[in-house]
Amino acid sequence: MNLKMLAFAVRFLQRRIWKNIAVFFVFWALIFLVSSAFLIAASIKKELFATLEELPQIFVQRTIAGRLVPSPASRIEKIEQIAGVEAAYGRVWGYYYFPAAGVNFSVVGLDMDMAGFTPWMDEILASDKEGMVVGEGVKRVLLNHYYKDYFNFITPSGDFLKVPLVGTFPAHTELESSDTILLPMQVARTIFGMPQDQVTDIAVRVDNPKEITTIAAKIRVLYPDSRVLTRFDIQAAYQNVFDYKSGLFLALMLGAFFAFFILVFEKMSSVGKEERREIAILKALGWRIGDVLRLKFLESFLIAIFAYGLGVVGAYFFVYYLQAPLLRNIFTGFSVLKPRFELIPVLDMGLLMSIFFATVPLYLAATIVPTWRSSVIDPEEALR
Amino acid sequence: MIELQNVSKIYNYGTPKAVVALEDVNLQIEKGELVLLMGPSGSGKSTLLSLIAALTRPTKGVVKVKNRIVSKLPDHFAALYRREWIGFIFQRFNLIEELSVLENVLLPLVPTSWSIARSEERAWEAMRRFAIEHKAHTQVSKLSGGERQRVAIARSLVLDPPILLADEPTANLDSALAEQFLQLVQKLHKQGKTILVATHDPRFESFGADRRIKVEAGHVFYA
Structure with a gap:
């Protein structure tokens, strides 16, 4: 040089x-x-x-005329019987509009007794399985409207439903959980006015990740009216x-x-x-x-x-x-x-x-x- | 030392704008000679110097320096030849205006393998020799005509080449500075350098050169 x-x-x-x-x-x-x-x-x-790595490997939804409709809860048991499926559980979810703030919350109802959803959630729910866990974004909005320990949902029939706030999602999940409210499935059904024997979709856990595609195909055969999304599909969509x-x-x-x-x-x-x-x-x-x-x-x-x-x-x-x-x-x-x-x-x-x-x-x-x-x-x- | 054999130079050769600058020139210059190339502007003096410096190639004929044909050297070797053998003082000095005096004098040393310290030492020595060292860090654009010329001379001789070519060196100088330059040329001549000065300056009429060569309309006449 x-x-x-x-x-x-x-x-x-x-x-x-x-x-x-x-x-x-x-x-x-x-x-x-x-x-x-x-x-x-x-x-x-x-x-x-x-x-996304923490998500269940498969989601099953039901469609009629190309539109998503609730699935009968009875399908959960049938899906669980497919060889290779570790567990299947129903979810009730939808959007709840909060007019005072002009925002939609993503409300997800789960069977809170089911263990092993994620370790951090088990920890939060150990204290109270009747309350709701909210994302940071939801918490901020609620605090702005003076809801510190609970929130009053309004059901389709016009009644108030008071749900205690028992925890918030960890900060590292905020990207996907910011607008989310997680609560017991029964409470979610009440908020949305859904029948007892229906779920919005079914999440499926698989023992062997290599079998995800095969099991998804089996579910499609079992329920031809279903829309089966694997974790890979969701990742591809985000990508x-x-x-x-x-x-x-x-x-x-x-x-x-x-x-x-x-x-x-x-x-x-x-x-x-x-x-x-x-x-x-x-x-x-x-x-x-x-x-x-x-x-x-x-x-x-x-x-x-x-x-x-x-x-x-x-x-x-x-x-x-x-x-x-x-x-x-x-x-x-x-x-x-x-x-x-x-x-x-x-x-x-x-x-x-x-x-x-x-x-x-x-x-x-x-x-x-x-x-x-x-x-x-x-x-x-x-x-x- | 320098030999031109049947050298012709035609600019824009083969086009309607062809201009004959030199025609069938034969010239021999011995080692240590001080030669004046006298003649009016446009007579071909500058072209003659450019050919000797391998800054351009003849259309016909050969230019030899120390029995080596320099007119056919590939670009790479022509540059090395200029670096080793030629010091060229241009009529308009051709200094780089925005650089300092020291930087201009250093320019020929940059592509050499010399260290920075050795290069700078040599540049300072050249500046001292031509009494311009007090302006070492001054930008060239701020210098007077005489100072510029001294920078140009220092730069041309910084690598101590055996041949010095000067093209109209006094054209932009007043009488006093021109006189200084003439003395300097004499001094370099005594040191054994082969010097060719192209000029049409009458102040050179009484100058003690070894030889005067008249160049006119592309032809060389020995005086």
Whole structure:
């Protein structure tokens, strides 16, 4: 490494300081925005998929004319008899509108006597199996309306139903549990006015994860009117949503990409008269074409590598320390019950490498190609 | 030392805009000679120097330096030849305006394998030699014409090349500075350098050169 060359590259950059700062800024902004978007998506995906791992492997719903309808509770027992099924249990769930706050709560009714749903829930329910466990978002809304220890639901018949608040979901599940109220199935039926022998869907646990697809197929054969969702289907659906949102975000950033490509094109297509003269002076002083290219490469590399490095570090800081204000809403949506989850740091080297290779070499090529074109002509011609 | 054999240079060769700069020139310059190339503007003096410095190639003929053909050197070796053999003082100095005096003088040393310390030492030595060291950290754009010329000379001689080519070196200088330059050339000549000065400055009329060569309309006439 020729340190003199590096020192001169820095000096040459300093000469056109404002132009180089502008180039640096455009490059930095592009890297920052792209990295931020991908880091948010990666973080949310990681958290979401970690949470999804705790879900039952199969959900069974019933449809009539393509619409979801409650399933008879008798199906639970039949499904449990399928070989390989560890357990099946019914759930009653739906949306409860709370007009004072203008929000919908996701109400989920479970058989609270069933053990092993998740360890943390068993812990909460150990004290009181008649109350409700709520997400952080629900808790915030209830507190804003002075409901600290209980909430009064209004049933379809217009009666009040007072349900005590016995716990909240742990913070790490807030992304999916923020708007959720978990309570005994019987209470949920009362809130929704559902008949005793019906459930909204059936959750199924399987002994051997390799058999999930086979058991799902068996359930479809047993109940042809059912819609059977495996955990993989749900993961794929979430994956699609986040990929779609990442794509949407990138589309919104077309402006930044456009600015970057104009920059690249401008550099590709022209070496100014002054720059051509400089290259000729260097050659007249005994610089080889390779020396000139090395100098110009170092100049561009310094801009590109600092823009890339600071862009990625800035994005990391913005996403994981500042929690990506504004930007995260694109991924999580705008809502009163918007989860206040923490974006968990994820450093996907493959992703960072992809961003690097999609931008830095392009910019370097945009500098090297016209410099090479200028340096192969006779120095005398450029100096004349 | 320097030999031109049947050298012609035609710019834009093969196009309607073709211009003959030199035609069938034969010239021989011995080692340690101080030669003046005299002639009006556009006569081909600068082209002659550019050919010797391998800054351009002849359309016809060969240029030899120390019996090596330099006019056909590939770009890579032409650059190494210039670095090792040629110090070139351009008419408009061709300094890089935004760099300091020291940085300009350092430029020929950058692609060499010399260490930073050794390069800087050599650059300071060259600046001292041409009395410009007090302006080492001044940006070239802030220098006077005379100071610029001294920077250009220091830069051209920083690698101590055996051949010095000067193209209209006094064109932008007043009489006092021109006189200083003439003295400097004499001094370098005494040190054994082979020097070619292209000029149409009448102040060189009485200058004690070994030889004067008249260049006119692309032809060389020995005085």
